[in-house]
Amino acid sequence: MSRQITVADVARLAGTSTAVVSYVMNNGPRPVAAATRERVLAAAEELGYRPNRIARALRSRTTGVVGLVLADALNPYFGALAGHVEQALAGRGRLMLIGNAGYSADRQRDLVERFLDARVDGLVIASADAGDDVAAYARTAGVPAVYLHNGPVYGDTPVVTADNEGAVQEAVAHLRAHGHRDIAFLAGPQDTGPVGRRREAWQEATGGRGMLLRSGYSRAAADVLIRDLVATGAVPSAVIAATDEQAIGLLSGACATGLPVPGRMGSAGLPGPGGMGATGLRDPGGMAAIGLRDPGGTGAAGLPGPSDAGAAGLPVAGGMAVIGLDGTPDSAYTAPSLTVTGQPLAEMARQAVDLLLDGAAPAYTPSASLVRRRSCGCGEG
Amino acid sequence: MSRQITVADVARLAGTSTAVVSYVMNNGPRPVAAATRERVLAAAEELGYRPNRIARALRSRTTGVVGLVLADALNPYFGALAGHVEQALAGRGRLMLIGNAGYSADRQRDLVERFLDARVDGLVIASADAGDDVAAYARTAGVPAVYLHNGPVYGDTPVVTADNEGAVQEAVAHLRAHGHRDIAFLAGPQDTGPVGRRREAWQEATGGRGMLLRSGYSRAAADVLIRDLVATGAVPSAVIAATDEQAIGLLSGACATGLPVPGRMGSAGLPGPGGMGATGLRDPGGMAAIGLRDPGGTGAAGLPGPSDAGAAGLPVAGGMAVIGLDGTPDSAYTAPSLTVTGQPLAEMARQAVDLLLDGAAPAYTPSASLVRRRSCGCGEG
DNA sequence: CTGAAAGCGCTTACAG
DNA sequence: CTGAAAGCGCTTACAG
Numbered sequence A, B: 001m002s003r004q005i006t007v008a009d010v011a012r013l014a015g016t017s018t019a020v021v022s023y024v025m026n027n028g029p030r031p032v033a034a035a036t037r038e039r040v041l042a043a044a045e046e047l048g049y050r051p052n053r054i055a056r057a058l059r060s061r062t063t064g065v066v067g068l069v070l071a072d073a074l075n076p077y078f079g080a081l082a083g084h085v086e087q088a089l090a091g092r093g094r095l096m097l098i099g100n101a102g103y104s105a106d107r108q109r110d111l112v113e114r115f116l117d118a119r120v121d122g123l124v125i126a127s128a129d130a131g132d133d134v135a136a137y138a139r140t141a142g143v144p145a146v147y148l149h150n151g152p153v154y155g156d157t158p159v160v161t162a163d164n165e166g167a168v169q170e171a172v173a174h175l176r177a178h179g180h181r182d183i184a185f186l187a188g189p190q191d192t193g194p195v196g197r198r199r200e201a202w203q204e205a206t207g208g209r210g211m212l213l214r215s216g217y218s219r220a221a222a223d224v225l226i227r228d229l230v231a232t233g234a235v236p237s238a239v240i241a242a243t244d245e246q247a248i249g250l251l252s253g254a255c256a257t258g259l260p261v262p263g264r265m266g267s268a269g270l271p272g273p274g275g276m277g278a279t280g281l282r283d284p285g286g287m288a289a290i291g292l293r294d295p296g297g298t299g300a301a302g303l304p305g306p307s308d309a310g311a312a313g314l315p316v317a318g319g320m321a322v323i324g325l326d327g328t329p330d331s332a333y334t335a336p337s338l339t340v341t342g343q344p345l346a347e348m349a350r351q352a353v354d355l356l357l358d359g360a361a362p363a364y365t366p367s368a369s370l371v372r373r374r375s376c377g378c379g380e381g
Numbered sequence C, D: 001c002t003g004a005a006a007g008c009g010c011t012t013a014c015a016g
Helices: A007-014 A018-026 A034-047 A053-060 A076-091 A105-117 A134-140 A164-177 A193-206 A219-232 A244-257 A273-279 A306-311 A329-333 A345-358 B007-014 B018-026 B034-047 B053-060 B076-091 B105-117 B134-140 B164-177 B193-206 B219-232 B244-257 B273-279 B306-311 B329-333 B345-358
Strands: A065-070 A095-100 A122-126 A145-148 A184-187 A212-214 A238-241 A321-324 A339-342 A369-371 B065-070 B095-100 B122-126 B145-148 B184-187 B212-214 B238-241 B321-324 B339-342 B369-371
Touching: A007 A018, A007 A034, A018 A034, A053 B053, A065 A076, A065 A105, A076 A095, A076 A122, A076 A244, A076 A329, A076 A345, A076 B076, A076 B095, A095 A105, A095 B076, A105 A122, A105 A134, A122 A134, A122 A345, A134 A145, A145 A345, A164 A193, A164 A238, A164 A321, A164 A339, A164 A369, A184 A193, A184 A244, A219 A244, A219 B329, A238 A244, A244 A321, A244 A329, A244 B329, A329 B219, A329 B244, B007 B018, B007 B034, B018 B034, B065 B076, B065 B105, B076 B095, B076 B122, B076 B244, B076 B329, B076 B345, B095 B105, B105 B122, B105 B134, B122 B134, B122 B345, B134 B145, B145 B345, B164 B193, B164 B238, B164 B321, B164 B339, B164 B369, B184 B193, B184 B244, B219 B244, B238 B244, B244 B321, B244 B329
Parallel strands: A065 A095, A065 A122, A122 A145, A184 A212, A184 A238, A238 A321, A321 A339, B065 B095, B065 B122, B122 B145, B184 B212, B184 B238, B238 B321, B321 B339
Antiparallel strands: A095 B095, A339 A369, B339 B369
């Protein structure tokens, strides 16, 4: 390839100065006569001139790049969030550097350092529970930062989140409408952050009735948890999972152990809409009906199957309704389809980007509205 | 914040020149006396000096940033791939710019232009079927590029992919071992790229027996497809889905319509391991046994349930075994758990990065090995 | 409205 | 092994 085309080349061909070329390319900060402008544009076009963003960045101290730090790049919730942030940034002419902290506070800190070194114009932190106030640290270095999804309780960095409390209230009310009285909550291992706020909202809405369950945030962790509960016969009749990942793990473990979701099986036992949809609303008395599952015979495979749990004669026999609180795209195509309170991820991403770039405080907290599908006991989907 | 610390500040404090500071910070290209080196390091430490990467980039024409173009950032397969590329890049001290083409050739082209403007040191293209040879275009501008997962058939840009043919052969052999003779294949809307190679491998391995199905690459598309098939009674007894997304959509639609996966139901009808695992291998005669599903009663909900399809008297009644060909992390926690040929995404990402940075041709095509779970008819998982 | 020139913070021949 | 100086390609006071 030949030498790079520079402002000097364009200026020469247009018969003007480099300053004017710059004014034209950037639409400012000085006005340029229309005729001159045309000549410059024509020259740039003819030469195939592309401004060197690195040189511009060095001189103007702005790179047009924003860094995104993700708690867990492999988690579809954060993955979807990243996609929306990239979109919002692209709409504002910015490029996005991405880094995965993998739930490590050290790695998160390290990532922030590297982004600062790369002279990003700003930082979006989509963090998990742990870690120190890296956004405040970034501001020390003169780089604006916002938290998305979750931020430290103290400190004055703005945080963009969905309406966690409202989401939980909707979920609780909906399960109540299905006749559940005791509604369990599946939280994280420890829960500061949004999961904690969701748990508190659940406690408030239910008066502390119902089990508090905990597992890691992975599908695997929730899968193991529900298998254990099935084995001990302590399965709740309804559970709100703090995250979709956990809800999906619940569904997976339930399927593997033969625990029906959402509700009790019809006598023929098929988990199709015929068997479940028609009996979606339970007897509102509260105690889940004890359904007959696996009446002999087929449970002989030796795995801890449904018959084992059923034989214990515990409430598990009625099955388990599940609601997830994230509303990731994945949740629509689980088996059964997952009822969620859908967080408006695109809107949250847009708010975070506007906040970062304009300092515009979000006008409202985007609300998460209930998406009724099958796992709660509704017949749809 | 105060003025930035520069090489000049460090040089002054260390009593040396800026050239020597640079030599120390970069370990070259000239040697530095140990004593001088110590003084420079101490001065840098004392001042909290952080090299300005923008200035370095302008001068040395290398940014330490690599761009990743993704066909679809919201697809977990590409999401997982992105995570691994970021990891591999971080291991080599590089930062990653990410961009989402959203299956649009135009947007992909645009992204490449912007990354080139940002002076990335290299480009990794994880593209879908469509689009022109953007990697060749990048090389025109002097920027190396590699394809990951998929690349154009012609042209001399290196492509890193998994062993698609081997994966399909394994999947076919495994379904045969389960007693299936006619094995369907779910391809994309059109299939150049890896999906096409997978389809061809299927055709070769099965001699063209079995249905060729097509749907979009989303879960939703495969979900709709299987619902249609159930409605018309044309459900294959075994299907290999070109992508995990499609396989998951199949599972979802199957659950919604009451179509059992993987196989025929035991008489008690529970999809637990007891009902399925014990009868995992079908009668090897070939024709799937027609199981009795939903023997009256519960199918009355009005939705197109299993009884509707079953009443048509077609092979669907035996249920459907499913295998996915990607092996994304998601696939382990579907309901039922999805049997896949697991692509070694981390290894592929590493190969692509090494190839890009060192020009080192991969020593081998990473093979995709079968992960047996439940959806194929195995009792595990 | 336009031009000549300084300077962003580095790296790198070049000369010693 | 070290130093003085040019120069990467822009933007931006400053002077006209």
